[in-house]
Amino acid sequence: MVMTPVFSHGDLRLYLLSLLDEGPRHGYDIMQALSDRTGGTYTPSAGTIYPRLSKLEEEGLVTKTVDGRKTVYEITDAGRAEVAARAGDLQGIEAGLTDSVRLIADEVRGSVREAMKSLRADLAAAARDEEAGATPATPGDDPRVSSREQLHRADTAITEFRAQLRADLRSHVARGGELAASVIDDLARSLDDIARDIRGSLRG
Incomplete structure (x- = not known):
């Protein structure tokens, strides 16, 4: 980023x-x-x-x-x-710093939101694939095999998302970046929303 x-x-x-x-x-x-x-x-x-x-x-x-x-x-x-x-220039720099810090905080928050959208899309696709694989089962096909494959895809998507987001956040903090509580609040809410959507799809 x-x-x-x-x-x-x-x-x-x-x-x-x-x-x-x-x-x-x-x-x-x-x-x-x-x-x-x-x-x-x-x-x-x-x-x-x-x-x-x-x-x-x-x-x-x-x-x-x-x-x-x-x-x-x-x-x-x-x-x-x-x-x-150059007192006037300094005042302008101070004002610019405030704006820059706010923009950077927005960028971090935005990157988390984009990551959440990506995970939501991956899991929704996995849920659709599971439905498509289980419904039109042809003779000799086992829906449980397809479901296990899609479960593996979901596990992979969640693991990759967790690893990437954790690396991004740790890297940002290691560089001295600020991690606002509101960013993590957004993350927690988005995860709750995703879990609720997936449960709804499974109950279908």
Whole structure:
């Protein structure tokens, strides 16, 4: 699933300056702050953050000092001046972050719904195949054999769905993504709906 980008081009640079304007930070602290400010939907890598910090240092906007095993970054007067001068841009970035986080949450919720639709379709097809296989039984055919085949198909569909959805959710959380309670509420409701539909088809 391709997620909506959190920062537009150039916005991350200014946002890093604004974080340092709040106080000196080491690299990991900056990455954690970005994750916290975006509700866990954006967890940048060291390969993303450190080159930008080096660029800011080259521009004279930040300085760095080594504190034991940590490198601490601190904004300069020139950096503070840029943050102050671009206060309006920062407000726009903050508003954009709120929209991006909301969009990403919607995308995760939508992906769960799509997965539920797929499972519903697979199980409905299995139920139809079972009916088709059992009703017009020709001499020598055993409806129970067909039913067992369709049961196996249903088991496979459920197992594959569970494995794929679990992997998607775990991957999203591992990347620092937020998993809203409403997403899981939707998942539980959809599973209940599917179970009810299947039972209805079986009672037929």
